[in-house]
Amino acid sequence: MSLPAPPKANQGLLYTPEQRARRDSSIWTLVQGILAPAQFLVFLVSLGLVLRYLSTGEGYALATWSILIKTGFLYLIMVTGAIWEKVVFGQYLFAESFFWEDVFSFAVIALHTAYIWALFTAYLPPQGLMLLALAAYAAYAINATQFLLKLRAARLQSAVLSEVPA
Numbered sequence: 559m560s561l562p563a564p565p566k567a568n569q570g571l572l573y574t575p576e577q578r579a580r581r582d583s584s585i586w587t588l589v590q591g592i593l594a595p596a597q598f599l600v601f602l603v604s605l606g607l608v609l610r611y612l613s614t615g616e617g618y619a620l621a622t623w624s625i626l627i628k629t630g631f632l633y634l635i636m637v638t639g640a641i642w643e644k645v646v647f648g649q650y651l652f653a654e655s656f657f658w659e660d661v662f663s664f665a666v667i668a669l670h671t672a673y674i675w676a677l678f679t680a681y682l683p684p685q686g687l688m689l690l691a692l693a694a695y696a697a698y699a700i701n702a703t704q705f706l707l708k709l710r711a712a713r714l715q716s717a718v719l720s721e722v723p724a
Contacts, residue, residue, distance in 0.1 A: 669694035
């Protein structure tokens with residue numbers, strides 16, 4: 559299986575007027591707007607618990623549960639995000655405007671899934687599991703930054719377009 563071709567230039571626009579209208583009217587935009595900050599909050603709590611375990615050796619079970627909850631949020635936001643892309647762009651993943659964010663999302667998912675596999679197969683000891691979780695969290699932080707930059711670009715695009723006389 560090969561990845562789709564990288565995006566072509568779309569005259570610098572993230573959304574066509576039709577895509578922006580679909581984005582603004584879709585319930586999935588609201589769902590993403592709720593899940594993204596919720597996932598980030600879960601990430602911050604979990605990161606604190608993982609770092610606590612790594613520094614003190616205490617709280618392994620709590621850190622583990624927090625990673626599983628964070629991973630559940632990740633899977634949920636990925637599925638609902640794919641639905642959002644289908645509604646807005648007409649395809650489930652790798653829409654031109656979000657191509658590289660989607661590519662990197664798969665690395666994030668792979669790392670989180672590797673953690674779950676390693677946990678349930680006892681492939682890694684607790685310390686190794688927590689280090690794998692940190693790697694997954696570092697990738698998540700990069701991916702979250704990609705999406706925040708894209709959100710900022712979309713807001714700037716909307717502001718510019720609203721200033722253009724009709």
